Amino acid sequence: MSETAAPPTIGVPYVPSPAQPVTEWSAAIYQEFQDWPTTKSGDWEWWDPDHLVLRIGSHLGAATEEVFISTSDDELTVAFGNWHTHLPDDGVYDDTDSFRAANAAKELIGDWLAGKVATAVYFSATDGWCGSKFLENPDDREYLADIASIESFNPTRVEVRRARKADWRFFDIVDGHLQEAPQKPGRELKP
Numbered sequence: 001m002s003e004t005a006a007p008p009t010i011g012v013p014y015v016p017s018p019a020q021p022v023t024e025w026s027a028a029i030y031q032e033f034q035d036w037p038t039t040k041s042g043d044w045e046w047w048d049p050d051h052l053v054l055r056i057g058s059h060l061g062a063a064t065e066e067v068f069i070s071t072s073d074d075e076l077t078v079a080f081g082n083w084h085t086h087l088p089d090d091g092v093y094d095d096t097d098s099f100r101a102a103n104a105a106k107e108l109i110g111d112w113l114a115g116k117v118a119t120a121v122y123f124s125a126t127d128g129w130c131g132s133k134f135l136e137n138p139d140d141r142e143y144l145a146d147i148a149s150i151e152s153f154n155p156t157r158v159e160v161r162r163a164r165k166a167d168w169r170f171f172d173i174v175d176g177h178l179q180e181a182p183q184k185p186g187r188e189l190k191p
Contacts, residue, residue: 014044014052025098026052026071032102033069038109042067050074059113064163067109076101080112081119081161083132118162120144122155122173130155138162144171145178157181 014020014030022030030052033039042056054069068079076087076098085108087101111117118138122130130153135144138160147155158178160169171178 011045011047011053014046020046021049022046022052023050023071023074025074026050028098029069029071029076029102032098033106036106038106038113047072056109056113059163062164064113065161065165067112067163069105069109076105078105078108080109080163081132082121082129083119083134085134113163115162115164115167118160121159121161122147122150122153123157123159124154125156128153135160141178145173145176147173147176 016022016027016030026049030044033054038056038059039054041058042054045053045055047053051070051072053071054067056064056067056069058064065081068077068084070077070079078085078087087104088097089104108117118135119132120135121132124130130147131150137143144158144160156173158171158173160171162168168183170181170183172181173179
């Protein structure tokens with residue numbers, strides 16, 4: 001590119017065309033999601049030839065915490081509720097991975113949007129982020145209270161996040177035990 005040429009526009013609506021080239025991986029992931037009804041409420045963005053992002057901010061007409069799907073670095077990254085994962089999660093990539101990764105993502109996102117799963121986001125007394133984890137069973141208080149992996153960050157509270165913010169729950173962590181806590185405006189981590 002010459003010094004006077006404008007850099008390519010990024011983070012714009014994606015429309016498959018030569019003006020917005022993508023890698024084979026990104027094109028395959030895009031194709032895998034085209035007929036999935038949940039993506040109809042989302043928007044695809046083009047970031048560069050190796051990076052598409054799908055943002056889903058509503059489900060069945062109701063606003064939700066935003067779900068992000070990214071194709072960067074020939075991985076499928078799914079993020080929601082201040083948590084993320086890379087798919088396929090076995091770390092082995094081949095020509096069938098776009099199908100496997102997309103199906104795993106659809107199941108995960110479907111469970112999130114349906115309220116079947118949640119995330120736990122831990123904070124310190126100064127509201128610093130301490131860590132996040134995925135909750136297959138959001139009502140399992142024992143797993144929620146298990147903070148051994150982040151104990152050195154001194155978490156003092158946890159938010160149990162679901163797709164609908166009205167369904168979030170808040171707990172203080174006192175002597176290793178959870179105590180229900182009211183939401184305090186502005187305490188939650190901003191997405």
